Amino acid sequence: xxxxxxxxxxxxxxxxxxxxxxxxxxxxxxxxxxxxxxxxxxxxxxxxxxxxxxxxxxxxxxxxxxxxxxxxxxxxxxxxxxxxxxxxxxxxxxxxxxxxxxxxxxxxxxxxxxxxxxxxxxxxxxxxxxxxxxxxxxxxxxxxxxxxxxxxxxxxxxxxxxxxxxxxxxxxxxxxxxxxxxxxxxxxxxxxxxxxxxxxxxxxxxxxxxxxxxxxxxxxxxxxxxxxxxxxxxxxxxxxxxxxxx
Amino acid sequence: xxxxxxxxxxxxxxxxxxxxxxxxxxxxxxxxxxxxxxxxxxxxxxxxxxxxxxxxxxxxxxxxxxxxxxxxxxxxxxxxxxxxxxxxxxxxxxxxxxxxxxxxxxxxxxxxxxxxxxxxxxxxxxxxxxxxxxxxxxxxxxxxxxxxxxxxxxxxxxxxxxxxxxxxxxxxxxxxxxxxxxxxxxxxxxxxxxxxxxxxxxxxxxxxxxxxxxxxxxxxxxxxxxxxxxxxxxxxxxxxxxxxxxxxxxxxxxxxx
Numbered sequence: 056x057x058x059x060x061x062x063x064x065x066x067x068x069x070x071x072x073x074x075x076x077x078x079x080x081x082x083x084x085x086x087x088x089x090x091x092x093x094x095x096x097x098x099x100x101x102x103x104x105x106x107x108x109x110x111x112x113x114x115x116x117x118x119x120x121x122x123x124x125x126x127x128x129x130x131x132x133x134x135x136x137x138x139x140x141x142x143x144x145x146x147x148x149x150x151x152x153x154x155x156x157x158x159x160x161x162x163x164x165x166x167x168x169x170x171x172x173x174x175x176x177x178x179x180x181x182x183x184x185x186x187x188x189x190x191x192x193x194x195x196x197x198x199x200x201x202x203x204x205x206x207x208x209x210x211x212x213x214x215x216x217x218x219x220x221x222x223x224x225x226x227x228x229x230x231x232x233x234x235x236x237x238x239x240x241x242x243x244x245x246x247x248x249x250x251x252x253x254x255x256x257x258x259x260x261x262x263x264x265x266x267x268x269x270x271x272x273x274x275x276x277x278x279x280x281x282x283x284x285x286x287x288x289x290x291x292x293x294x295x296x297x298x299x300x301x
Numbered sequence: 302x303x304x305x306x307x308x309x310x311x312x313x314x315x316x317x318x319x320x321x322x323x324x325x326x327x328x329x330x331x332x333x334x335x336x337x338x339x340x341x342x343x344x345x346x347x348x349x350x351x352x353x354x355x356x357x358x359x360x361x362x363x364x365x366x367x368x369x370x371x372x373x374x375x376x377x378x379x380x381x382x383x384x385x386x387x388x389x390x391x392x393x394x395x396x397x398x399x400x401x402x403x404x405x406x407x408x409x410x411x412x413x414x415x416x417x418x419x420x421x422x423x424x425x426x427x428x429x430x431x432x433x434x435x436x437x438x439x440x441x442x443x444x445x446x447x448x449x450x451x452x453x454x455x456x457x458x459x460x461x462x463x464x465x466x467x468x469x470x471x472x473x474x475x476x477x478x479x480x481x482x483x484x485x486x487x488x489x490x491x492x493x494x495x496x497x498x499x500x501x502x503x504x505x506x507x508x509x510x511x512x513x514x515x516x517x518x519x520x521x522x523x524x525x526x527x528x529x530x531x532x533x534x535x536x537x538x539x540x541x542x543x544x545x546x547x548x549x550x551x552x553x554x555x556x557x558x
Contacts, residue, residue, distance in 0.1 A: 201382035205396040206409040
């Protein structure tokens with residue numbers, strides 16, 4: 056997508072927001088300029104720290120999910136016998152909305168950062184596992200055989216075949232699940248924490264009734280999701296150019 | 302170059318493909334392996350390449366017993382052998398990169414032969430096979446003939462002494478196929494390597510081999526060898542002896558079906 060059209064869409068969104076604010080004309084919907092002024096001031100203070108706390112949790116979950124789901128997906132995709140054992144399990148667990156596990160995980164892991172990371176990790180893990188598994192299963196045996204015949208052992212096969220073959224699956228899985236991950240992060244941050252954008256939005260909206268700040272938090276959370284989405288999208292274009300070649 | 306003694310091999314479902322099969326290929330010879338589908342042609346090639354292991358018996362290539370792929374053996378498959386995510390240039394350089402990855406350890410790469418000048422070697426093969434103008438393209442963007450040229454360049458850049466080809470030109474249109482058959486014979490003449498081409502096409506076998514190994518009903522026990530003295534010469538295609546050689550092969554093939 057072109058940069059200019061994305062920018063145009065953002066401007067259109069701000070105009071709609073402004074018009075809605077005029078029409079509603081109440082404190083619960085402040086106009087964009089007021090919110091953005093608060094955002095600009097807050098982002099270097101409390102809001103910025105909460106942003107970093109949320110970002111840290113998402114990135115840690117992503118890293119954990121990639122490190123565990125990719126080898127598991129490759130193993131399942133390349134070993135049909137292993138996949139036969141585990142695929143019913145994955146089949147059952149994959150569609151469960153992981154957000155319902157939030158209270159359970161909080162009971163077991165407490166209100167720590169670990170609990171929040173684990174919740175998002177669960178969402179990303181299954182998404183990456185399934186996509187990498189299917190991609191690995193679709194690898195032609197002829198391809199593996201011919202690279203093997205060039206002298207590649209296990210390490211070189213991983214470096215030159217399995218790793219590049221699973222890269223698009225990893226990035227696609229991340230891109231598709233970032234929205235859900237950020238949404239679940241918001242829910243997770245409502246519970247017993249004093250850092251993170253979920254907490255910031257909840258505190259200023261429902262406790263302090265400081266609506267411009269609440270909206271600044273919403274903007275920050277949106278930017279977090281957007282930034283991660285664009286980041287992964289850009290990474291995919293850089294690392295997987297063959298997917299975009301016509 | 303290739304010595305096979307008392308080979309036994311079964312498909313995973315238990316079907317015996319080879320039983321007590323022996324075969325010899327001398328250095329520099331041009332062989333075609335001909336037979337109907339399911340006769341074990343590809344299996345034989347995979348066994349020689351070290352991608353499958355015999356149930357019984359022994360396969361030696363260049364004097365060494367084959368237990369894993371041998372660095373000096375080149376293998377070209379019908380399709381799907383190229384990395385779809387790598388450009389033509391990267392695909393041609395792949396073998397050299399793998400050698401650089403391990404170093405000259407004698408197991409994955411020939412001992413005492415460090416890869417230097419990877420870029421120059423790759424460029425020379427791109428030029429030789431007329432691929433320079435598509436060097437930056439991905440395999441999905443080029444023609445089938447160019448893909449097989451890429452596979453040939455990738456394999457020959459490793460300077461193999463034995464080249465194994467499995468139905469290399471089966472999916473190409475006739476003019477492109479003839480073109481690549483001629484190229485294979487030219488490269489053979491230039492480098493003096495031993496070639497074994499597996500094919501189900503009578504015309505291709507008659508052109509590419511001076512000797513033809515005929516496989517047929519399972520299990521294959523004795524090697525059925527048909528001499529084809531005119532083969533492995535691009536000019537043979539237009540000689541009257543070529544049509545006779547094809548007719549004879551057709552009869553022999555009918556007999557083993």
